[in-house]
Amino acid sequence: MYSQGLDQRDDAPRRVDDPAATAHDSALHARFDERVDAEEKIEPNDWMPDSYRRTLIRQISQHAHSEVIGMQPEGNWITRAPSLRRKAVLLAKVQDEAGHGLYLYAAAETLGVTREELVDQLLEGRAKYSSIFNYPTLTWADMGAIGWLVDGAAIMNQVPLCRCSYGPYARAMVRICKEESFHQRQGFEIMLTLSRGTAEQTAMAQDALDRWWWPALMMFGPHDSESTHSEQSMAWKIKRFSNDELRQKFVDATVPQAKFLGLRVPDDDLHYDDATGHYVFGEPDWSEFAAVLRGEGPCNAQRMAHRRRAHDEGRWVREAAEAHAAKHPRSGGTPVGPEAQQWANAGVRA
Ligand code: BYC
Numbered sequence: 001m002y003s004q005g006l007d008q009r010d011d012a013p014r015r016v017d018d019p020a021a022t023a024h025d026s027a028l029h030a031r032f033d034e035r036v037d038a039e040e041k042i043e044p045n046d047w048m049p050d051s052y053r054r055t056l057i058r059q060i061s062q063h064a065h066s067e068v069i070g071m072q073p074e075g076n077w078i079t080r081a082p083s084l085r086r087k088a089v090l091l092a093k094v095q096d097e098a099g100h101g102l103y104l105y106a107a108a109e110t111l112g113v114t115r116e117e118l119v120d121q122l123l124e125g126r127a128k129y130s131s132i133f134n135y136p137t138l139t140w141a142d143m144g145a146i147g148w149l150v151d152g153a154a155i156m157n158q159v160p161l162c163r164c165s166y167g168p169y170a171r172a173m174v175r176i177c178k179e180e181s182f183h184q185r186q187g188f189e190i191m192l193t194l195s196r197g198t199a200e201q202t203a204m205a206q207d208a209l210d211r212w213w214w215p216a217l218m219m220f221g222p223h224d225s226e227s228t229h230s231e232q233s234m235a236w237k238i239k240r241f242s243n244d245e246l247r248q249k250f251v252d253a254t255v256p257q258a259k260f261l262g263l264r265v266p267d268d269d270l271h272y273d274d275a276t277g278h279y280v281f282g283e284p285d286w287s288e289f290a291a292v293l294r295g296e297g298p299c300n301a302q303r304m305a306h307r308r309r310a311h312d313e314g315r316w317v318r319e320a321a322e323a324h325a326a327k328h329p330r331s332g333g334t335p336v337g338p339e340a341q342q343w344a345n346a347g348v349r350a
Contacts, residue, residue, distance in 0.1 A: 036237050041167035044110040052236055055229065056166050057111050059238065061118045064104035066130035068122075069303050071097045073137040074146060082140060089186050090143060096179045103172040110168045123308055131289060132219045134297030135211070141194055141201075145208035147187015149216040149254065155180045156250045157220060160240035169238075188257065195261040202262070209258065210266045217281075218289045220247040251279045 028047045035042065042048055071094050078094065081087035105115045121127035132150055137143070159177050164170040194205035221243040224230055233239040241249070255272075258265050269282035291297060295304075 036165050039165075039237075041170060042165050043167045051232075052238075053111050055233060055236070055238060056169065057108055057113050057118075059229075059233070060104055060108040060111075060169055061113075061121070062128050062130075064101045064108060064118065065122045065127055066133065067097045067101035067104060069129045069133045069307060070150075072303055072306055073133055073135070073299075074143060076137050077140060077143050080140070081143075086143075086190075093147070093183050093186060096183065100176045100179070103176065104169075107166075107168040107172045119311070123304075123311060125295070125304065128293065130219060131292040131297065132215050133303060134292050134299045135215050136299055138211075139204050139208060141190070141204040141208035142212070144187050144190030144194060144205065145212040147183050147185075148191050148257070149187070149209075149212050150219070151180050151183040151187055152254060153216050153219045153250050155184055156246050156253070160246075161238075163237070163240055165237040191261055191263075195263060205261070206263050209263050213266050214284050214288075217247055217250070217284045218286075218292075220244075220250065222286070222289070248278055251281050255279050 029049060032042070032046075032048060032052075035046075042052075074090060074094050074097075078087060078090055081090050105118060108118060109115055118127070122129065132153075137146070155177060158173055158180060161173040162170055162177060164173065191205050191208075194201040221227055221230075224242045224244045227243050230239060230242050234242065251270075255265055255270065267282045269280065271280055272278075273280050292300065295301070
């Protein structure tokens with residue numbers, strides 16, 4: 001998608017004791033900082049510090065993996081949606097998530113890493129994905145709670161990423177956020193229907209809120225005091241708000257929605273503080289968060305096993321696509337085999 005322009009890299013070895021090289025690096029750094037401060041977008045061919053590149057690859061690829069793994073909890077309910085309309089909407093939402101994964105892998109590729117390498121990192125357990133997708137979807141109300149809370153948290157976190165300093169990530173996020181907004185509304189509408197329904201349906205909605213509330217708060221990551229990357233990522237304008245700031249914004253926006261639904265947020269410490277104009281809320285169970293990140297959440301093993309199986313089952317599609325691309329290099333595929341060599345020699349990429 002973007003990678004055709006990626007022909008300039010700054011990975012030539014440098015001698016640390018070479019004053020000319022050091023001065024050159026400092027000038028590049030200074031120019032980079034100026035551009036970030038001036039809200040200019042950094043583009044794939046621009047000079048960037050290696051640590052900026054690595055941070056982006058880490059965050060964007062984790063985000064892509066989250067979208068792809070995130071298809072599973074909802075995919076679980078496509079065949080059991082309560083009506084044709086609900087099924088069509090859920091199917092569209094899950095397909096959107098596959099699309100988000102694709103845009104994000106493409107954005108990460110502009111930083112000089114291949115999608116294959118990123119997928120390998122996930123499949124071999126070397127890459128993280130969002131903690132939230134390691135919880136089970138037990139009832140239909142979970143489709144409502146995920147849309148309302150998980151996509152709601154995603155929007156809160158991702159709208160500021162539309163202003164990220166790295167151009168391809170920022171542009172991918174614009175479209176993703178438009179779709180997340182539809183996802184959030186469809187989830188809220190499911191919760192509204194259930195909470196205005198029978199006593200059994202209302203209880204189902206409440207149970208889903210009880211189970212998804214705390215994991216949704218953990219999506220924003222550890223407290224700022226524990227966050228290893230926030231300070232630098234905010235200085236680089238990759239992140240615009242800290243984890244705690246976004247968590248607070250989410251609670252402030254979501255508690256009134258729960259009240260509208262007539263549901264109780266499962267937090268005995270929750271109250272509105274007139275002085276600050278914000279809700280005060282309790283502490284998530286950070287030991288649970290740590291366990292999920294170590295792979296010990298309720299569904300970690302199941303999610304990874306399913307992803308590996310789906311990857312293996314899709315092998316023939318990748319092979320067919322490669323064979324097709326080798327025969328038709330101008331149609332946009334990556335040429336392989338002798339033709340690829342011929343194109344590479346000519347300095348051309350499909
Ligand atoms: N889960 O220094 P910190 C979606 C890790 S997709 C797992 O604060 P950072 C959706 C963090 O990676 C939702 N790991 O990190 C899809 C780091 O570990 P490493 C995904 C987490 O990057 C389908 C360590 O903890 N959204 O919404 O500054 C259906 C220290 O954290 C989590 C994105 O990916 C977590 N929750 O901030 C429906 C958005 N939190 O890498 C919905 C883009 C933290 O050093 N990403 N960690 O080993 C971000 O905005 C940031 O990466 C985060 C974390 C706020 C998530």
